[in-house]
Amino acid sequence: xxxxxxxxxxxxxxxxxxxxVVTFMLTRLLPGDPAAYFAGLAASPQAIAEIRAKLGLDKSxxxxxxxxxxxxxxxxLGNSLSTGQPVVVEIATxxxxxxxxxxxxxxxxxxxxxxxxxxxxxxxxxxxxxxCRIVTTAGVSLPVFFTGLxxxxxxxxxxxxxxxxxxxxxxxxxxxxxxxxxxxxDSALTGNLETxxxxxxxxALPAISMAIFSLAPLAxxxxxxxxxxxxxxxxxxARASGLSPRTVIFTYAFRNAVLPVITTLGMVFSFLLGxxxxxxxxFAWPGIGLYAVNALITSDYAPVQGFVLTMAILYVxxxxxxxxxYGLVDPRVRLDS
Amino acid sequence: MKRRxxxxxxxxxxxxxxxxPAIWSExxxxxxxxxxxxxxxxxxxxxxxxxxxxxxxAYEVSWNCYDRLITYGVKKDANGNDxxxxxxxxxxxxxxxxxxxNSVTFKLRKDAKFHDGTPIxxxxxxxxxxxxxxxxxxxxxxxxxxxxxxxxxxxxxxxxTFRVDFVRADKLTMPDIGVPVPVIMNSGxxxxxxxxxxxxxxxxxxxxxxxxxxxxVERWQPGQEVVFARNDDWKNxxxxxxxxxxQRIIPSAGNRRALLERGDADISFDxxxxxxxxxxxxxxxxxxxxxxxxxMMYLGMNVNQKPFDNVKVRQAVAWAIPYxxxxxxxxxxxxxxxxxxxxxxxxxxxxxxxDGYKTDIAKAKALMAEAGYPAGFETTLSFDLGLAxxxxxxxxxxxxxxxxxxxxxxxxxxxxxxxRGELLKKNMPMITNAFxxxxxxxxYFFYWCYHGQNAVFNTMGYKNPTMDALIxxxxxTTGPEYEAAVKGFIDIAFEEVPRVPIFQPLLNVAMQKxxxxxxxxxxxxxxxxxxxKG
Numbered sequence: 061x062x063x064x065x066x067x068x069x070x071x072x073x074x075x076x077x078x079x080x081v082v083t084f085m086l087t088r089l090l091p092g093d094p095a096a097y098f099a100g101l102a103a104s105p106q107a108i109a110e111i112r113a114k115l116g117l118d119k120s121x122x123x124x125x126x127x128x129x130x131x132x133x134x135x136x137l138g139n140s141l142s143t144g145q146p147v148v149v150e151i152a153t154x155x156x157x158x159x160x161x162x163x164x165x166x167x168x169x170x171x172x173x174x175x176x177x178x179x180x181x182x183x184x185x186x187x188x189x190x191x192c193r194i195v196t197t198a199g200v201s202l203p204v205f206f207t208g209l210x211x212x213x214x215x216x217x218x219x220x221x222x223x224x225x226x227x228x229x230x231x232x233x234x235x236x237x238x239x240x241x242x243x244x245x246d247s248a249l250t251g252n253l254e255t256x257x258x259x260x261x262x263x264a265l266p267a268i269s270m271a272i273f274s275l276a277p278l279a280x281x282x283x284x285x286x287x288x289x290x291x292x293x294x295x296x297x298a299r300a301s302g303l304s305p306r307t308v309i310f311t312y313a314f315r316n317a318v319l320p321v322i323t324t325l326g327m328v329f330s331f332l333l334g335x336x337x338x339x340x341x342x343f344a345w346p347g348i349g350l351y352a353v354n355a356l357i358t359s360d361y362a363p364v365q366g367f368v369l370t371m372a373i374l375y376v377x378x379x380x381x382x383x384x385x386y387g388l389v390d391p392r393v394r395l396d397s
Numbered sequence: 398m399k400r401r402x403x404x405x406x407x408x409x410x411x412x413x414x415x416x417x418p419a420i421w422s423e424x425x426x427x428x429x430x431x432x433x434x435x436x437x438x439x440x441x442x443x444x445x446x447x448x449x450x451x452x453x454x455a456y457e458v459s460w461n462c463y464d465r466l467i468t469y470g471v472k473k474d475a476n477g478n479d480x481x482x483x484x485x486x487x488x489x490x491x492x493x494x495x496x497x498x499n500s501v502t503f504k505l506r507k508d509a510k511f512h513d514g515t516p517i518x519x520x521x522x523x524x525x526x527x528x529x530x531x532x533x534x535x536x537x538x539x540x541x542x543x544x545x546x547x548x549x550x551x552x553x554x555x556x557x558t559f560r561v562d563f564v565r566a567d568k569l570t571m572p573d574i575g576v577p578v579p580v581i582m583n584s585g586x587x588x589x590x591x592x593x594x595x596x597x598x599x600x601x602x603x604x605x606x607x608x609x610x611x612x613x614v615e616r617w618q619p620g621q622e623v624v625f626a627r628n629d630d631w632k633n634x635x636x637x638x639x640x641x642x643x644q645r646i647i648p649s650a651g652n653r654r655a656l657l658e659r660g661d662a663d664i665s666f667d668x669x670x671x672x673x674x675x676x677x678x679x680x681x682x683x684x685x686x687x688x689x690x691x692x693m694m695y696l697g698m699n700v701n702q703k704p705f706d707n708v709k710v711r712q713a714v715a716w717a718i719p720y721x722x723x724x725x726x727x728x729x730x731x732x733x734x735x736x737x738x739x740x741x742x743x744x745x746x747x748x749x750x751x752d753g754y755k756t757d758i759a760k761a762k763a764l765m766a767e768a769g770y771p772a773g774f775e776t777t778l779s780f781d782l783g784l785a786x787x788x789x790x791x792x793x794x795x796x797x798x799x800x801x802x803x804x805x806x807x808x809x810x811x812x813x814x815x816x817r818g819e820l821l822k823k824n825m826p827m828i829t830n831a832f833x834x835x836x837x838x839x840x841y842f843f844y845w846c847y848h849g850q851n852a853v854f855n856t857m858g859y860k861n862p863t864m865d866a867l868i869x870x871x872x873x874t875t876g877p878e879y880e881a882a883v884k885g886f887i888d889i890a891f892e893e894v895p896r897v898p899i900f901q902p903l904l905n906v907a908m909q910k911x912x913x914x915x916x917x918x919x920x921x922x923x924x925x926x927x928x929x930k931g
Contacts, residue, residue, distance in 0.1 A: 093818035108821070110533045114449055141450045143619040144442040144603050150619070209651065217655045224661040225652050227621060231434055231643050344647045346621040354620075357783070357813055 068383060072376040079372040080132070080365075084125055087361045094141065094359040115141075128365075137369070138362030142354060147366035150351060155370065156241025157228055158340070158347035162332045164244075164263055165270035166325070173275045174321070177282025181290060182309060192279055200276035205338035207269040212342060215265060223261045227344045233258045266343040270336060274328045281324040285317040319390055326382040330375055432641040433912070433930050435923065436653045436662040440620045440646045445602035446577055447529055447536040456577050457922035458623060461642075463580035463608040464633045466491040466503055466522065466559070467571075471916060478685050479916040479927070483837045486571060489633050490517060490581055490609075491559075498566065505557045509632045511583040511609035519553035524584035526551040526561075528597050536578045542836070543573025566873065572836050577920050583607035611637050611926045621646055625925065638914070638929040657682065657907055663930060664908040664915075666923050669786055673905040674729035683910055686903035687917040688733050691842050692833030693749045694787070696795065696897040697856045699826050704776075708893055709768035714827075715754040715897045716761035719798040723899060727790045731905065735898035741891045743884040748839035749901050752891045761802045773803020779825045783813025791829055791899075823851075823858045830856060831902060835919050839883050840871035847890060857895035864889050 095112035112118050116127065131138060137147035173196075180192035215222040223230055228243055236246040236255050243259035289295065290313050298308045337349030348367060355363035441455035444462070448455075470485030491503035509517045527548040529536045540546070544567035552560040563570060573579075582602070590601035598607075606614055611631045616624040625642040645662075647653045654672050656662035658679070668676070668684075676684050696718065698705040705711055720736040738744065738751030765771060778796060780788035789810075796806050806827065811819055819825060832854050834842045845852050848868050849860040864886050871882035890896075904921055914927040 093815070093821075096817035096821055105821070107534050107538055111449055140442075142442050142452070143440065144448070144455075145619045153618075154620075209649075212652060212655065217659060220659070224656050224659070225649075226436075226645055226647060226656070226661075231622075231645055232429055232432070341648045342652065344645070344649070344652065346618070346646075350648065351620065359815075 064383070064387070065380065068380050072380070075376065076369075076372055079369060080129075083365045083368040084128055087359075087364050088121060088124075090359060094361065137366035140355065140360055140363045142358045142360045142363075143351075147362045150363065151348060151366055151370055153241070154346060154348045154351050157345060158333060158336060158349060160242045160244065161263065161266055161270070161339070161345060161347060162329065162336060165267040165274065165332060166329055168267055168271040169274045169278055169328070170325070172271070173278035174282050176275075177279040177321075178286055178309065178314060180279070180283045181286035184287065189283075192283065196276035196279045199272040199274075202272065203338070204269055204273045204336070205342055207272055208266065208339050208342035211265045211269055222265050223258075225265070225343045226262075227346055228259060228262055229255065230258050230262070262343075266339045266345060270332055270339055274332060277324050277328055278321065282317070282321050285320045286313060289313045289317040315389070319386065322382060322385055322389065326378055330378055333371070333374065428641070430930075431639070432643055433639045433925070433928060434661070434663045435642060435644045436647045436656055436665050437644060438646070438648060438650070438653070438667065441623060442619070443603045444606050444614065444617070445599065446580060447532050447534075447597075448599060448603050449534055451535070453922065456920055458614070459580055460577050460918075460920065460922055461612045461625065461925050462606050462610045462614060463582070464490045464509070464517075464610045465575060465577075465579055465581065466505075467494070467575045468634075469575055469919075474687060474917070476685075478687065479914070480687065481916060481918050483572065483690075483919065486575060490522070496571065498563075500560055500562045501571065502554070502558060502560045505559060506632055507557055509609060510630060511586070512606065512613050512628060513583065513586060515583060515585055516556075517581060517583075517609050518556045519559040520556070521584045522559045522581055523548075523551045523553040524587070525582040526579055528582065529579055532597055532599065539576060539578045539835075540573065542841075543567060543569045543571075545570065545573060545579075568873070568875065569836055569838070569841065576835055577922075581609065583609065609633075612642065615641070634926065637926040638931075639925060642925045657909075660909065663912050664906065664923070664928075666906050667921075668905040668907055670727075670729045670731040670903075670905070673731050673903070673907070676907050681910060682907050683912070683915075684905065684907040685915055685917075686731055686905045688901050689833050689904050689921060690837045690919055691748060691835075691839075692831065693735055693901050694732075694791075694829065694831045694899045696899060697828045697830060698895060698897075699823065699858055700895050701858045702824070702826055704768070704770055704774055705826060707768045709764045710770060711894045711897075713761040713764035713768065713802060714799065714804070715752075715894045716757045716764065717798050717802050717804075718754070718897060718899065719756055719794050720754075720899065721756065722794055723791055727787060727794065728900060728902075732900040732902050735900055741888075743887040743891075746839060746880050746883045748842050748887070749898055750887070752894075752898055754894075754897065756798070758798075758801050765802050765804075770803070773805065775805045775807070776826045777809045778806040778827045778829070779809040779811055779819070780829045781813055781816040782810045783816060784831070785810070787831075788829055795829070817853070820853055820856055823856065825856075828856060829899075833921070837919060839887065840868050843868045843886055843890070844872065846896070847886065859893075859895040861889065861893070 095108050095115060095117055116124060135148065139145065140147050140150060143150060176192050176195070180189040183189060212225050216225060229235060233255055236243060236252050237250050239246045239249055244256060244263070247256040247259060295308060295313055298312050336347065337353050339345065340347040340350040351363060352367035355367070437454065439452065439454050441452065441458045443451045443455045444458060445451065446456060446459040466489060467486050468489040470482040470487045471479050472482040474480035490505055490509055492506050494501055494503045505517065505519060505522065511517055526545070530540045530545060530547060531537070544563065544565050545561070546564055550562045550564065552562065554560055586607045587598040587602060591598040611628055611634065612625040613628050614623060615626040623644045627637055627640050647656065650669055650672065653662070653665045657665045660681070673684060673686055676682055696714070698711050698714065700706055720734065724730060724732060724734055735749050735751055737755040738753050741753035744750050765773065778792050780792050792808050796808055799806050832846060834845060845854040847855060847859055847864055849862065849865045851858065851860065867882045867885040871879055871886070874882065904917065906915060908915065912928060912930050914929045916924055916927045918924055
């Protein structure tokens, strides 16, 4: 197991180095001129030149790159011009917001998709199967920003069930003491029930809109994989031996069917984490996606590089975790690698 | 797994989505009454107006938290709303001043203190002015617009007396002291946080206030919210009525509107025209749209390129723009027309004003033929995607209309980040763009937009020595001579028409009925100090 981990880590290093180089080059190749953008309303050529010098953009590309690598080794991702803060600090405060939203959405999605998929496979061709098909098709064909806007309109504007879409907490609640950066966990740990409730209410709509979108791949994958396993010989044997349907489905079939579901889960998670910018915009969620897009719009190099790097590291970590979970779920995987 | 956990989780999610009375304590309800919730689109990026790349929302923070020596008076506009008065300068930190031909001497308020309790002295004022003219970039540039150029001009006579020596007689010097840039900073506090490489404490001031103004920043979560608390010891003006202001960033315009209509937000600033037109009829809200002074949306043509070097072609374009259609379907009537005047001549020493152009395709065609382009030509029409909600329909209407006189214009959308860079290159043949100047003088606008010094905002690359001479003359004269100069350059601008004025935009704000005291300011940011929530 340790060998496996180490070898995976070793393969991850070149990809991270690659990401560093590529993001640096890409941001420089983009046509925008940050100096012109940030010079402000009354920009004269001198003013822009002064700003360019201040940003270090008047140096040659190799010089800029060496400077960038040096900063990186010191854990310094530079300063964002559009928010005025160090990128490391920004990412550290915004990543938990995105992660909390994504994880919560994923938990909701898994909690619905897996039982639904299993049921659809077991009762193939019945109304449950059809419901599963309709729900997943509808979910995947509604873009997240659309469901988000629709939910905000119906549940906030019309019905007033949901709180105002103003971000992670109601305006008049103060954030819980920082422990993990996850408001739900932090407020629960500090016993601040009012904040816990407030955070949960704010989380509900965006998380559900994201969950609906990610239902489809999970439920379809669970169903397909369950069907394949349920049709195999050892299940027939198990049934013939008079085991209870419950044991057959959960102990024998599901455990064998879960491997592709975990792969899909990993993909869905990474996809959600990167793609939730639209939900973040609709619900004013101060997450990392919104941050990166704003930075791109203003040609703000440092946050874009920081974002891509963070994402790359997250993906690598995620893949490692999934490999690790494979081994736990299915002992055969260990032999294969 | 997990049937049970499935049921549990969905039940919990369901419960969260349904309504439940918020757990408000008495104190919180009280806080809500004394707090003004402002929803806005973009967050401030600095606490320091002198910083590199400080954005417009940051001007608002600076305006409300810092003092300036002087400020502007107030008048009622045509609709009976409060409007700053650029003809009246009023005390802020300075209680009185003595304006002489070569200098002005300010007496400073004796009991004024910074937020940390240190008294505000003339040394602080001098340090702050020195900083503004030294650090470069936008602040230095803005100071220069009022002939405030070097530290030697600023003299701390004694603790409560500060003098500015003029390098030349410039009527913009005094008004320029009241703009957001020359803020009074706590020099002692700044020096404590300065370093050898950063003598003006630029790094520290980005995230910290060294101020003495009407509001303090209680909490700042960059990109999310700023919480302002009133400075109860403020002496430089009437104590603001609102104790706390929370500025929340809500990127989606639809949600800002929903929050306002549901009564969850108190005020929303800088609304899109469509929302403004629709909210106007709402019985629950007060909506105010003020024409933005010295500003216009225009179509600019590059006079250094064929075929726009030909004045007849430019006039043809000016006669072909579908003005009224733009007013109706792009602006929903929420703008002032700058077309269809009685003639193409000067109408008074104010700006912007109507020119004589209107949509007349026959006339435009005739001009095209005269110019030698009876069959038209191909060109591109560029705009800033950052302002797409106005620009996109606007350019499509113009494209269609130009097609009728044989000009095939393809539309070129430029992302916001590139726009400035592209403007600087000055090689786009045709653009739509907006510009507004802080100081409400025609020659100020013309200095930026038509003068041969060729600033970024002279997007047409227009150079005309006669016009330059008139603009320069207007900057430093008064009386009939001044008016003659203004008449001169406005007439040339209409006749030569390198830029076609289309409309004067409005600054729109919507608030709950119980919020009053809104005042329009030339810097187009919200001043919390006059607002009342009751």
